[in-house]
Amino acid sequence: MKKQRIILASTSPRRRELIATLGLPFEVRPSHTPEDTPEDYTPQQIVEELAYRKAKTVYDSYDSELAGTIVVGSDTIVVLDGEVLGKPKDEQDAYRMLSSLQGRTHEVYTGVTSISGEDGRVITQHRRTKVKMKQLSPDAIHAYIRTGEPSDKAGAYAIQGLGATFVDSIEGCYFNVVGLPLSLLSEQLSELGLNVLSIDE
Numbered sequence: 001m002k003k004q005r006i007i008l009a010s011t012s013p014r015r016r017e018l019i020a021t022l023g024l025p026f027e028v029r030p031s032h033t034p035e036d037t038p039e040d041y042t043p044q045q046i047v048e049e050l051a052y053r054k055a056k057t058v059y060d061s062y063d064s065e066l067a068g069t070i071v072v073g074s075d076t077i078v079v080l081d082g083e084v085l086g087k088p089k090d091e092q093d094a095y096r097m098l099s100s101l102q103g104r105t106h107e108v109y110t111g112v113t114s115i116s117g118e119d120g121r122v123i124t125q126h127r128r129t130k131v132k133m134k135q136l137s138p139d140a141i142h143a144y145i146r147t148g149e150p151s152d153k154a155g156a157y158a159i160q161g162l163g164a165t166f167v168d169s170i171e172g173c174y175f176n177v178v179g180l181p182l183s184l185l186s187e188q189l190s191e192l193g194l195n196v197l198s199i200d201e
C-alpha cells in the first residue's frame, strides 16, 4: 500500500499537538486566509467555510507532489445566544467575552476539511460541543486575562489550560473544544483511504 501522510493547514500549536497524537506522518503548513464570512451564515456554515478555505489554500499552493497526502484544515468558534465569539481583539474584549460566558452554557463549533491529494476529493463536516462554565468573579476573570492564555483562543479561554478550572461540564467531544475533533478527523481520513490504525511504515 502507498505511504500516506497528512499536511495540516494551520498555525495553531494546539492542532499540531492534537494531530501528532494520531501517530501518522504529518507536516504543518500555515494557512493565512481571510476569516470573513457573510453576515447571515450560521455557526456551522462559518466553521465549515473557514475550514475549507484553510485546507484549500494550502492544497492549491502546495509546490510538491500531493499524491499520497491528505490536506487538513479546521476552524473553531464559540457561540453564545447566537452571538459568534472568535478570538478576543484585546483584553477588554476578552473580559467582555468571559463575563458573558460565565455561569452559562455555550456551544463550541469546529469545522474540519480533509482534501485528498490523490483525487482532490473534499470532505467538510463540523462538530458541536456544549460547555457549561462556572460563575466567575470579576477578579477571577481579570487574573485569568493577566496570564495571557485567552489572547489567541476563541471565546477567550482554553479548556486545555487554566481555563479548565472554569469549566463545570461538557457535552460532546472534548477535542472539538480544543480545536480539532480527532474522532471526526479519523473518520474523514478513513473515508479518503487513510486508516489511522493501519498505516504502512
Ligand SMILES: Cc1cn([C@H]2C[C@H](O)[C@@H](COP(=O)(O)OP(=O)(O)OP(=O)(O)O)O2)c(=O)[nH]c1=O
Pocket: 009, 010, 011, 012, 014, 015, 030, 031, 054, 074, 075, 076, 077, 078, 087, 108, 152, 153, 154, 155, 157, 158, 159, 160, 163, 177, 178, 179
Ligand atoms: C474554546 C477554545 C479554543 N481554542 C483555540 C483553538 C483555535 O486555535 C482557536 C480558534 O481560532 P481558529 O481561527 O480556529 O484557529 P487558529 O487561528 O488558532 O489556527 P489556524 O491557523 O488553524 O486557523 O481557539 C483552544 O485552544 N481552547 C479552547 O478551549
